[in-house]
Amino acid sequence: xxKYDVIIIGAxxxxxxxxxxxxxxxxxxxxxxxxxxxxxxVPCGIPYIFHKLNSVxxxxxxxKPFIDLGGEVENDSVTSVNLExxxxxxxxxKVYEFxxxxxxxxxxxxxxxFIPGYDLNRVYYIKKSYNYIKQMFEEIQxxxxxxxxxxxxxxxxxxxxxxxxxxxxxTLIESEAQCFSKAFSENLSKIATExxxxxSVDVRTGVKVERVNGDAGKVSSVSLSTGEExxxxxxxxxxxxxxxxxxxxxxxxxxxxxxxxKVDNYERTQEAGVCAVGDCSQTTGFLTGRxxxxxxxxxxxxxxxxxxxxxxxxxxxxxFNGTLGVFSTEINGLAMAGTGINETTAKEANIQxxxxxxxDFDTHPDKFEETSALTLKLYASPCDGSILGGEVWGGKSAxxxxxxxxxxxxxxxxxxxxxxxxxxxxxLLTAAPTKTILIxxxxxxxxxxxxxx
Numbered sequence: 001x002x003k004y005d006v007i008i009i010g011a012x013x014x015x016x017x018x019x020x021x022x023x024x025x026x027x028x029x030x031x032x033x034x035x036x037x038x039x040x041x042v043p044c045g046i047p048y049i050f051h052k053l054n055s056v057x058x059x060x061x062x063x064k065p066f067i068d069l070g071g072e073v074e075n076d077s078v079t080s081v082n083l084e085x086x087x088x089x090x091x092x093x094k095v096y097e098f099x100x101x102x103x104x105x106x107x108x109x110x111x112x113x114f115i116p117g118y119d120l121n122r123v124y125y126i127k128k129s130y131n132y133i134k135q136m137f138e139e140i141q142x143x144x145x146x147x148x149x150x151x152x153x154x155x156x157x158x159x160x161x162x163x164x165x166x167x168x169x170x171t172l173i174e175s176e177a178q179c180f181s182k183a184f185s186e187n188l189s190k191i192a193t194e195x196x197x198x199x200s201v202d203v204r205t206g207v208k209v210e211r212v213n214g215d216a217g218k219v220s221s222v223s224l225s226t227g228e229e230x231x232x233x234x235x236x237x238x239x240x241x242x243x244x245x246x247x248x249x250x251x252x253x254x255x256x257x258x259x260x261x262k263v264d265n266y267e268r269t270q271e272a273g274v275c276a277v278g279d280c281s282q283t284t285g286f287l288t289g290r291x292x293x294x295x296x297x298x299x300x301x302x303x304x305x306x307x308x309x310x311x312x313x314x315x316x317x318x319x320f321n322g323t324l325g326v327f328s329t330e331i332n333g334l335a336m337a338g339t340g341i342n343e344t345t346a347k348e349a350n351i352q353x354x355x356x357x358x359x360d361f362d363t364h365p366d367k368f369e370e371t372s373a374l375t376l377k378l379y380a381s382p383c384d385g386s387i388l389g390g391e392v393w394g395g396k397s398a399x400x401x402x403x404x405x406x407x408x409x410x411x412x413x414x415x416x417x418x419x420x421x422x423x424x425x426x427x428l429l430t431a432a433p434t435k436t437i438l439i440x441x442x443x444x445x446x447x448x449x450x451x452x453x
Contacts, residue, residue: 021308
């Protein structure tokens, strides 16, 4: 029986970055990582397999950086964990001992067992599995009429990509009034939904799928809450994910009410030497302090870098006390991004905010062929001007602007400090320094604060 200083269960973004970071900090420690399949996928890249990449192979991710640093990888599944004996047992029957154990088991798709017909042939799910998505990709090439259930990021992006394929008719069903409503404000959700409607996707909002109907065991149609029936060859369920924690629960680790592994500020469980990171571990809202379920690779890797440094004792203080969801997407060429509080979430959490919006272009002058419009909406505290959230839409730079706003929130930057925000500018790369949208929005909030004095 072989013993390792560190065993990591899972080879997604959280597992890989935990291993890479830990191996760099502790090159003398022996480390073993388990992965269930030979090849892994970039999770957020899965929708683009269906058109833009047009290949599963072009979206492959693996633990090579960990291996290059001296880490070991086993293509095997852990089936049980004995915390008392400090052992894991695998599907192949092998047993390994550990000093430190990391659960990086990620998340699983939510299965709507409450919808009759959810398990029919040609009902697909966006699983984070190379083998499953490869088979799905190959099968769906020959199907024409496709219904997608769920208008979040994954559902909308898959719908847009499939609709770009010739001879495919794609219908998206979203139960909420707008798509993207879990991440964006009502205003930006409306913009995003309308942008999706500009594509060839038939977008149905405010309606539910009551039943998936079948013929000889295969999907034939879906029945909606409106009484309408839509004929289709396949259904893709994209209604979310849940923490993959069955193994941890079976081992005796404590889960929170959302089914995620309970951890402290350094991803440590109540069991000494046992940690959990990424989608399988609990998150706490940065601004609300409430239990949250942010499942993003960017969040997982931020947690993993902290864990990797601190596996054998805290060396680097974790500087974020909660999870700040930073979301971005692109639909029909329109980039959209959001982070922190917006009008909807502020109302739900009873947080007072001031808002300001400013629009301009991402080059100066705005006459270049590649110029895109940009709009930024900033949310700040009416008491001290601290930045609480932001949304950006327009050109591709929206994705990096939202990252700047996220850093501002995490560091407690105020709108007053943004006035002296030193920036670089270039005609081809940025908006004009005289009207940088982030600074102009901050100025507008300052005006609101001062006018109330």
